[in-house]
Amino acid sequence: MKTSAGILLFKKTESHIYYFLVHPGGPFWRNKDLGAWSIPKGEVLEGESLLERAKIEFFEETGKSVDGDFIELEPITQKAGKKVFAWALEKDLETTGLQSNIITINWPPKSGKTMEIPEVDRWEWFPSEEAKQKINPAQAGFIIQLEKLISSED
Template identity: 40%
Template sequence: MRFSAGVLLFRRHAELEVLLGHMGGPLWERKDAAAWSIPKGEYLPEEETAAAAAAREFEEELGLPVPAGEWVPLGDVRYGAGSRAKQVTVWAVEGDLDPALVVPGTFEMQWPPRSGRIQSFPEIDRAAWLGLAAAREKLGVGQRPFLDRIAAHADGTLPR
């Protein structure tokens, strides 16, 4: 099992909005539905706590630190199977940031496939504030339960 942790930044405007990132790289550039993600990344539990990994990954993906605020645990979600199984742990933080200030980190991959050429791509190619209905369409399926949990937190019904 692989482990991943992240921070779901949210704000209360006319409606509850969450900050998501569109996955970068050539495999995602023409996709929109289920091609967005909570800023998160993998970690090794024996080397780092989930909260430390969540803060580090937020900053690596967005190039900005997590805004100051209370970290509300949204729990874990497991998805995938076999060697691709993943447990994702997420915290919600109420705050604001301007997506225009995002300077994403990069990753390298062989592109085009089997070409032998290693290219660098942004981890996310854009970030945006989305209402929960739009976020549900854009967010990867495995991460969607966190939208229900952030809604429950916002209306005071998330169990502590």
């Protein structure tokens, strides 16, 4: 089973919680929106620290490093069986000037042809309800968990 680790960045205002999500790059995802967004995350190598991988992936997909008081969330399992570990972090991040790493994919699938694409093509802050619609359905569980933790602190 594949395992990924990522970071759910959030910021609070008096009336809303906003979540930072990324949109995958490339032709497959170009016209997909609802359910296509994700937390910045990536595959964990065997024996690697989950949190360290999450920080590396955040940097690769945004060009920015993050650190602070990470809140460990319960892992979720996506539809295809990938287990995702995540940490929430309260931090604001300006979305202009972000830059993703470039990856090589086979396109069209099974064609033997390759193309280079940005791993992430868009970054955006969404209020809670919209974030739950935009994010991969399984990953919405991270938002729900975090909001339960936040409401129990109030």
